[in-house]
Amino acid sequence: MKSTRKGLRDGELHKDTYGRLTCSECEKTLKKRNDPDEIFAVRVCPECGREWKELR
Numbered sequence: 001m002k003s004t005r006k007g008l009r010d011g012e013l014h015k016d017t018y019g020r021l022t023c024s025e026c027e028k029t030l031k032k033r034n035d036p037d038e039i040f041a042v043r044v045c046p047e048c049g050r051e052w053k054e055l056r
């Protein structure tokens with residue numbers, strides 16, 4: 001799984017005018033899924049289901 005930072009750099013993600021992470025393909029704001037066992041949060045696009053990890 002790519003990091004959100006890499007996704008932004010690769011153009012898969014961008015930030016909307018409110019600074020929220022958005023899927024470039026679907027124009028959907030990413031949802032956040034917290035896994036208590038992981039050191040990162042998972043950001044999911046509700047449209048295409050792609051996931052990126054967000055380091056905390």
Ligand SMILES: [Zn+2]
Pocket residue numbers: 023024025026027028045046047048049050
């Ligand atoms: Zn998407």
